[in-house]
Amino acid sequence: MGRLDGLFETVTEHSRIVIALMLVLTVAVGAGASGIDQSSSLDQFQSESEESKKLSYIESNFSTGSDNTTSTQLIVRDDNVLDKATLVDIIELEQRLQQNDTIGTTLAENNSVVGISNIVATAAIQSEIGAELQQKATRFERLNATVVEESAALQREQAALEQRSTALNETVGLLRGALDTVRANPNADIRTQYEQVEANTTVDISDDYATFEAAAEQLRNATSRDEAEAAYRQGTQGVLAEQFATLQQRGAELEDRGEALEAKATELKELGRELAALKTELEAKSNPSLDTQLEQLRSMNQSEIDDTLSLVLGEDSDGGGAAFAFMPTSYEPGSTSANATMLIVTHASGGGAATGTAPDRLVDAQLAMQSVTNDVGDGTDVLVFGSGIISDEINRSMADSLAIVGPLALLFVVVALAIAYRDLIDILLGVFGIGAVLVWTFGFMGWADIAFNQMMIAVPVLLIGLSIDYAIHIFMRHREERNNRHTASDVRGAMRVGLVGVGVALLFVTATTVIGFLANLTSPIPPIKDFGIVSAVGISAAMLVFGGLVPALKVEIDEFLEGRFDWDRKKTAFGTGGGRFSSVLAAGSTAARKAPYAVIAVALLVSAGGAYGATQVDTSFNQEDFLAQDPPEFTKDLPEPFAPSDYTAKDNLEYVNQNFLREDSQAQLLVQGDVATPDALERLDAARDAAADKDAVQVLSNGEPNIQGPLSVMETVAAENETFNATFHAADTDGDGVPDRNVNAVYGELFAIAPDEAAGVIHQTEDGEYAAARLVISVNGGASSTAVTEQMRAVADTAGGNGLEATATGQTILFKIVQDNLLQTVIESLLITLVAVVAFLMITYRIAEGSATLGFVTILPVILSVSWILGTMFLLDIPFNILTGMITSLTVGLGVAYSIHLSERYNQELERADSMWEAMRTAVTGTGGALLGSAATTVGGFGVLAFAILPPLQQFGIITGITIIYAFLASVLVLPSLLVVWTRYVGLDEATSMEATPNAGEVPAED
Incomplete structure (x- = not known):
């Protein structure tokens, strides 16, 4: 590892160049932070799947109207929301919603607010119009039947009258012909002529012969035209005079009936126009204005309202399904009393298709609704529920979580460093280093166009806790070397020896931690991949900052203070120098010396129990996971900007789920073909x-x-x-x-x-x-x-x-796919991390220490601690979610750091200690102190996530803190026993021989 030693020596030999270069890089990388976007959408957690493709197909090819709409549910609660006063209050509330500028501009054009009040008012209006329509329709039908019947009878009688008139006129002609015969032929018999007429006519003239005979005699005796014409009139019309009179009277009667029928026809036409107008009015009143609805409800008494309710909410009501959608699932059909009802507010072009996010205008509208609904009526409260409210609460909970846990994590680290360092300058250097690491991390996110989401809140806390570990190990080792009589004790020399001594372990730690984070790249869930990348970059930045920039700064500062002000900067490393901490930390080495196999057996037994619990851990991904419970009251007393907001969406969501039809809770069945x-x-x-x-x-x-x-x-x-x-x-x-x-x-x-x-x-x-x-x-x-x-x-x-191809899809089903992907992430990331870290450690330890098996021994306590943490999750009822789902790979990636530090220190001490036991004790008390300090800061850093507003962050903080504790305990309690066994049976010959004591059978005394 000579090249690496030379690299670490460069930091101390050219510290000013390192400082300048690192500061320039920090500024350059950090500039990208301004380009970070924020995302709270749950859709970002979905991966490409057949169900997601089908849902996209539905969204592209099906529509429920011309507008892209979204809805808000308003739950009105009262002793009885179906009484007149509350129904009126609800309509008045709807008017205020429409009149509000913030809300009104988002509302759909038609039926923007619908509830049971609107249904009752509209039904009452339509019922009144319908009753009048029915009355007039009945009258129209009856009058129409009368007109039709009378018109047919009149037509029949007119036809008969015309036939009678024709018959009479024909008979007149026959009588005139008979008279002509009598006049022309004096010998013609009058009766015979009359009888011939009677035989050829349908008119009954049997009683009128005398009149005809007299007319015939008068005609034969006529001496003038006038006398002859008078005789003809008497012999024709005179004979039929009575029948002509009857015909004329009947004609007059029919004319009068015709005029009456025409009047009825006119009335029928007018009634038809009235019916058409009523039908038009009824269609128009199917969607009456709110003013009309309000006027209708005010004009009704409770009895009339109850009667209308029985129409729309009765057991046998027609079309009642639409009304029941606005009532609680516990509502009894036909009842005129209910303690809650629902309004649906439809927003035009609302967007908000992404689950958990919504456009600003919708968020503003739903927040405005909360204000408008504050004043509805005495004893009445309104619950506002919608994607805008949820999006606002998720975003606020992210901001509130950062505002609380960020400072708390930093405060805890400062306090822990104050205890461990007991030096202001070293504390400030640590805090500065943390700031630089965060600048690098967020700058990378901006340059890489990675959005800041719910998961990313854990990143700064994670980096605060982990990056400070580097400082603790380097600073503590530097302090040890400054007090070590066998090495250079000046500032620069001690830092050079300390960096070389701990640097390899830090590189190993960085590599294994990065492997743990990058194992999440196998996850099909995009934000988990992003989390792994960002965390890997952040921990790499921590290595650069605390392995280069901070040591270089410390060398320059300490030399300046000692050279200029003669200020002795030597400090005692935490955990060394005897005392209670040394005794506690030495427990692992003592157990390893006295009963290593018993320690290993107990660890395996506990791990077996944990492995069983691991099989019982649930996996969870749903909207409720991201909604915050209302924070404890004491947190609201915090000063601004740390005081959290009020959160109601989760409780409201549970209420809606239990009592109402939820507008956004749908499954879809797509059938193609x-x-x-x-x-x-x-x-x-x-x-x-x-x-x-x-x-x-x-x-x-x-x-x-x-x-x-x-x-x-x-x-x-x-x-x-x-x-x-x-x-x-x-x-x-x-x-x-x-x-x-x-x-x-x-x-x-x-x-x-x-x-x-x-x-x-x-x-x-x-x-x-x-x-x-x-x-x-x-x-x-x-x-x-x-x-x-x-x-x-x-x-x-x-x-x-x-x-036909049928596919079930919808947000709930897509959430189940994410849930399955989470479990896949847990298993795959664990296996990949284990394989990669084991391979890495065995290879690097083979190169660095000459023993690949030491790499396996180093990782073994971490493998055991994985089962411990999974068993703990089962006991605490913590499921795998978007954050805790990464705990297995994080346990390996983070936990192996403690084992690496101890293994590396143990091997270094074997080279200069008089016995294996001395090497073990020095390693455990020396490095163990640094491990304890780093574990305390890391646990504290993650522990503050328990104060986060977002539930997944709370669970992640708790379980990660426990993970660090387990990793620390495994390294200082279990690893020493494993190292003893390794030293005895697999270790180097020289190390094995060091187990013997100067006096046979005598156990070396502890220091």
Whole structure:
């Protein structure tokens, strides 16, 4: 390792050049920090998967309207939210929401706020109009029937009258002809002529012969034209005079009836216009303004409101499903009382598609809602829940966590260094070094375009705790060498010997720690990869800063103070010089001398228990993991800017999950292929029925699941549109509610009548082909991602087949994939880290120390401590999450540092000690003191994460702190026994011979 020795010697020989170069590099690298972006989206944790591709397909090819929208849920709670006063308060609240500039500019154009108050008011308005419409429709039907009936009768009677008139006129002609015969032929018999007329007419003239006979005689005796004309009139019209009078009277009567019928027809037309106007008004009142709704509710008494509630929330209510979606799942159908209800606020172009993040305008709008809803009514409170609130709380919890744990970590390190160093200058140098490491790390993030996310909060704490270890080991070794009579005791000489002595161990530590971090590159989760890269860069920067810049600064400062002010800078290294700490630290070496195999056996036994616990540790990834609980009250008394904010999203999320349908908790079933076939619709129907039977699916209080798909849309449109209703039922020949013929035509008419609704569940290509369909299934927000995934995949199996590909997807299912990837990360990173670190140590120890087995012995306590920490996670009920999922590789990467320092020191002491036991004791008490100091600072640094606002950070801090404790204990208690066994059976011959004591059978006395 001569070249490395020369490298470390360069730091002391050319300290000013090193300082200048490192400061320039620090400024250059640190300049990148200004380019760091922040991200709190949970989507960043998702990897490429078949389910994510299908969800992207859905988002690209299906729509539920013309706008990109997102929603906010407002939960109104009161003793009875269905009484008149609260329903009115809710409408007034909706008005204030729309009038607020911050909120109003984000709202969708139509139906931006919908709740049970709107449904009740609209139903009441429509009920009143509908009653009037029904009344007039009944009247119209009756009047129309009367007009039709009377018009037909009048037409029949007019036709009969016309026939009678014709018959009379024809009879007049026959009578005139008979009279002509009588006049022309004096011998003609009058009766005979009359009887001939009577025989040829349909008119009854049997009683009028006398009048005809008298007219005939008068005609024969007529001497003038006038007398003859008078005789003709008497013989024709005179005979029929009574019947002509009857015909005229009947005609007058029919004319009067015609005028009356015309009046009724006019009335019928007017009534038709009124009906059309009422229908138009009814359509318009299907979406009445808030002012109209408010006026309607104010005009109603509680009894009328209860009657309307029975219409929309009754057990047998038509279309009640829509209203039940706004009620708690515990609501009893038909009840006029409930302690909570929900409003849905729809925001236009809301974005916020990424889980856990939202655009600023949506965040501002939802925060404004919290202010607006503060004053609703006495005894009424409103819970605001949405992606903007969640995004704001995640971002605030990140900032609050940094504001709390950063200073606390630094404060703890300063206190620990004060105890270990007992020197202000050394403390300041350590703090300066930490600052430089953080500058390098964040500068790299900016240059590499790596976003600062929830995981990255742990990075500065991690680096504060780890980088100071380098300073402790170097400073303590420097102090040892300054007090070592066998080496140079001047500042520069002692630093040179100290750096050379501890430098190789530091390089080994850096390499193994970097390996542990970079093992996360195998993870399919992008932020874990980024965390591994950034942490590896940060620990490498710590090696450069504390292996070069800080030692160079210390040499210059100490020489200046001793040379200029004659200030003795010699200090005693922590843990040396006897005393209680030395005795405690020597426990491991004492046990190794007296009972090494017993120590190893106990360690293996504990590890076996830990290994069992490791198999029981859960894996977790969900939105709740990233939501902070409201901090303890004492933290809110902290001065600004350390006092944390209030956090309600997690409690609100749990409340919504337990009591309501959650708008963003959905699974989606994508069916691709030719979906315009009867078989495809049968499979979709079967999948809908299968989903309804799954316990992870959200069931409304009316007992119905909330599942949207092609069939549900068809059913809704058919109920509202007569034309489509006829088409839909004509295509359903067996009456099972599923079209079994002409499916293409049914789809075509559905798109023509309700294009937005159809496009939400059916994908029609530019060529007019129907390439895919989907079911949107509301799932219980509290259901586990495992249950949702397994059940929805079973539903997908029902829909797939016969040329159709069915895939279950959705955010919950993608979270389950992330959860599986986390477990994969735990296993793979552990195996890779172990293999890489074992190989690295065995190779480097073979080169440096001449024994590859020493490398394996050095890593063995760390392997044991991995099982200890996993068993502890099981006992503490801490799952693998985005941060704790890296604990196995971190345990190896971080823990091996303690073993390396002790192994390296032990080998160095073997070369100059009189016995193996002396070498072991010197190594444990000398290096052990530095290990204890670094362990204390690291544990303290990570321990402050327990005060973080983000739950994963709290768990990560606790479990990492315990990891460091285990690694320290394994190095000072277990490793000495392993080194003794190695020395006896595998170690160098010279070291083995050192086990013997001057007097046989006599154990060397302790120092």
